[in-house]
Amino acid sequence: MPKLPALLLLVVLTAGCGNDPETPAAEPPKPCTGIDSPEAGAPTELPLGLPLTAGATVLRVETQGKTLISYAKLPGDEDDLVAVRDKVLAELKTKGYIASNLDAEAGFEAEAELNGTHHGTLKVTPLCKDLLQIRYKVNQ
DSSP, X not given: OOOHHHHHHHHHHHHTTSOOTTSOOOXXXXXXXXXXXXXXXXXXXXXXXXXXXXXXXXXXEEEETTEEEEEEEEEOOGGGHHHHHHHHHHHHHTTTEEEEEXXXXXXXXXXXEEEESSOEEEEEEEEETTEEEEEEEEEO
16 A cells, blocks of 8 residues: 555646646647638739748738738748748848847747838748748838
8 A cells, every 4th residue: 555645746746747727738730721822813922022932922912001911821830930030031131121129939920020111010920731921011
């Protein structure tokens, strides 16, 4: 028969084996099922002379007042968020953009503010399995 202190220690250790309630569990990537298809009439290039990263496809472009919001997809996964953001920022720099306030939440998003040619933001997030979404939000 086990000793009471050893049994109590086992119960305490087992109770601590669950997930931390403060840290959300990573969800598996969602299937693409149509969300990765360009919207009807979507342009093949980004507006305002924004460079489109090699391998990327424009999904849609929206206008909200004087703000243009463009969405593109690019192959990649959660581990590529910062690398893709930095690659896009390097390309934007060649067009006169200056990046500031870089931020990243591992596995969720990587973003930056844009100044220079136009003011706005860049945000890279997972779109679906094996694809990332790049959102360009630029004031005209």
